[in-house]
Amino acid sequence: MEAMSAVIRASQLTKKFKNFTAVNNISFTVQQGGIFAFLGPNGAGKSTTIKMLTTLLRPTSGEIDIAGHNVLTEQDAARSSFGIVFQDPSLDDELTAYENMELHAVLYHLPRKDMKQRITELLTLVELESRRDSQVKTFSGGMKRRLEIARGLLHHPQVLFLDEPTIGLDTQTRNLLWDYVKKLNKSENMTIFLTTHYLEEAEMVADRIAIIDHGTIIASGTTAELLKQTKTKNLEAAYLSLTGKTLRDEEVSAREAFRMRARTRRMR
Amino acid sequence: MQEMYILWLRQIRRYTRSKSRIIGAIGQPLLFLLALGYGIGSIYQRAGGGNYIEFLVPGIIVQTTLFGAIFWGINVIWDKQFGFLKETLVAPVSRLRILSGSALGGATTTVFQAALVFVISFALGFRPTNWANVPLALLVVILFSFALACFGAGLAAIVSDFQGFQAINQFLIFPLYFLSSALFPIEYAPPVLKFIASVNPVSYTVDALRTLLVNQSHFGLGLDLLVLGITVVVLATFGVVCFKRIEA
Ligand SMILES: Nc1ncnc2c1ncn2[C@@H]1O[C@H](COP(=O)(O)OP(=O)(O)OP(=O)(O)O)[C@@H](O)[C@H]1O
Ligand SMILES: [Mg+2]
Numbered sequence A: 001m002e003a004m005s006a007v008i009r010a011s012q013l014t015k016k017f018k019n020f021t022a023v024n025n026i027s028f029t030v031q032q033g034g035i036f037a038f039l040g041p042n043g044a045g046k047s048t049t050i051k052m053l054t055t056l057l058r059p060t061s062g063e064i065d066i067a068g069h070n071v072l073t074e075q076d077a078a079r080s081s082f083g084i085v086f087q088d089p090s091l092d093d094e095l096t097a098y099e100n101m102e103l104h105a106v107l108y109h110l111p112r113k114d115m116k117q118r119i120t121e122l123l124t125l126v127e128l129e130s131r132r133d134s135q136v137k138t139f140s141g142g143m144k145r146r147l148e149i150a151r152g153l154l155h156h157p158q159v160l161f162l163d164e165p166t167i168g169l170d171t172q173t174r175n176l177l178w179d180y181v182k183k184l185n186k187s188e189n190m191t192i193f194l195t196t197h198y199l200e201e202a203e204m205v206a207d208r209i210a211i212i213d214h215g216t217i218i219a220s221g222t223t224a225e226l227l228k229q230t231k232t233k234n235l236e237a238a239y240l241s242l243t244g245k246t247l248r249d250e251e252v253s254a255r256e257a258f259r260m261r262a263r264t265r266r267m268r
Numbered sequence B: 001m002q003e004m005y006i007l008w009l010r011q012i013r014r015y016t017r018s019k020s021r022i023i024g025a026i027g028q029p030l031l032f033l034l035a036l037g038y039g040i041g042s043i044y045q046r047a048g049g050g051n052y053i054e055f056l057v058p059g060i061i062v063q064t065t066l067f068g069a070i071f072w073g074i075n076v077i078w079d080k081q082f083g084f085l086k087e088t089l090v091a092p093v094s095r096l097r098i099l100s101g102s103a104l105g106g107a108t109t110t111v112f113q114a115a116l117v118f119v120i121s122f123a124l125g126f127r128p129t130n131w132a133n134v135p136l137a138l139l140v141v142i143l144f145s146f147a148l149a150c151f152g153a154g155l156a157a158i159v160s161d162f163q164g165f166q167a168i169n170q171f172l173i174f175p176l177y178f179l180s181s182a183l184f185p186i187e188y189a190p191p192v193l194k195f196i197a198s199v200n201p202v203s204y205t206v207d208a209l210r211t212l213l214v215n216q217s218h219f220g221l222g223l224d225l226l227v228l229g230i231t232v233v234v235l236a237t238f239g240v241v242c243f244k245r246i247e248a
Helices: A046-053 A075-079 A097-107 A112-125 A141-152 A171-188 A199-205 A223-230 A235-243 A254-267 B002-017 B019-039 B041-046 B052-072 B074-082 B084-089 B095-124 B131-158 B162-178 B191-199 B201-214 B221-244
Strands: A006-017 A020-031 A035-039 A061-066 A082-085 A159-163 A191-195 A208-213 A216-221
Touching: A006 A046, A006 A191, A020 A046, A020 A191, A020 A208, A020 A216, A035 A046, A035 A171, A035 A199, A046 A061, A046 A159, A046 A191, A082 A141, A097 A112, A097 A141, A097 B002, A097 B084, A112 A141, A141 A171, A159 A171, A171 A191, A171 A199, A191 A199, A199 A235, A208 A223, A208 A235, A216 A223, A216 A235, A223 A235, B002 B019, B002 B095, B019 B041, B019 B052, B019 B095, B041 B052, B052 B074, B052 B095, B052 B131, B052 B162, B052 B201, B074 B084, B074 B095, B074 B131, B074 B162, B084 B095, B095 B131, B095 B221, B131 B162, B131 B201, B131 B221, B201 B221
Parallel strands: A035 A191, A035 A208, A082 A159, A159 A191
Antiparallel strands: A006 A020, A006 A061, A208 A216
């Protein structure tokens, strides 16, 4: 039963910011080698959950295990088992594309001898090889995003978190990314935990889906199971029937709005 | 070690790419050196204090170090705001190493600035009395910079924004500097000021440099180094403890 063992195990996870509950008592497991999509409207709590899973935020309560390590008590061990592409920018703008990649490679202990080749390979994949020595601040928003993704794929972790990896990317790059991710998932049995607002992407790549709204998981299962449960014909219809059709914009807090503005400013 | 090296290198790369930062950081000490050196120097000499430039330069070197290293901590706030911090915080590298590597980078740039001020002071007629002591003086500056950079980073980790960081500087760092022996001789100060300057750890670093560079001692080098050692341990520990609590 090796193939069926859980590599992420979250139980009764809660995160409160002051008296606002962003994530409310959620539990789930992700199997080793699975592709798990976490879907939900803006402000549902997806990124907050990922931040807790990746040691960036301390849960208010609950337990998390990744690859057999308790994320709260064995942070350093847990960190060596995953990689992440963040939703928000996380590059050093002053450094060049190559230097950003190099820094990541060293932080993740890639052997020196493979490093140069791997970096070149990935920069070529995202078509940034010709700009490798340009400072990141001279890149367009999409180019920065591609670099973040290339960096996330540089080391091959046991679990890869992708928080809306395809925002701001053109169709070609999106297809390229998902093909590459699926390949990694097959060839290295890498577990993928992703969020996206493009439901067709989730439908295409994920083998299990959880839908979160207002900090609570309201449904989970394979696409087929979700369709059956909601008596709908495609994932988008199922998603809308579960989360309703009202916009979440009005609920977006001031902080979120600020973050969005800061992002678009930086993307320019 | 590799990880610490690359984080150090990042700081050096960022520093060398920003010419305005280099100029900005030595502008303030130079202004002090010129304004005070020439403005007060003649009065100081007439009052029987001797050569003021000689007295002042060690103080200005400490000023460069103190402000340079603590302000370097602002980089941590930038990293938080521009998101890069997340990249280091999820890496399989302990927070202690992340902080040490980066703070070593911050300390290196600060020491470089202090060295620049030292060299520029030659143009004002400053000369160390004994060159053999200069390496030890350098070591003092290195230790002091590193501890302050850790402290600055720790501070940046617990304040949420730029303004908070500035406020702490106004209320903590400026008084620490001006109420030390950096600019005036303690022995002629009024009793209250004399007391404050004597319990201010900055005075001891100033005194150590003054002893080593121009052979003017107030507390004695042994006591200076002891206080410096304690200061370094306390500041670095504070920095590490705060930095470990950081969330992105
Ligand atoms: N540091 C914070 N302080 C206060 N509130 C926060 C903080 N971070 C997130 N929140 C709030 O928690 C809620 C969940 O945010 P989160 O970023 O997890 O949403 P999300 O599901 O990732 O949304 P999106 O699809 O827009 O990325 C939001 O209401 C948000 O305003
Ligand atoms: Mg999000």
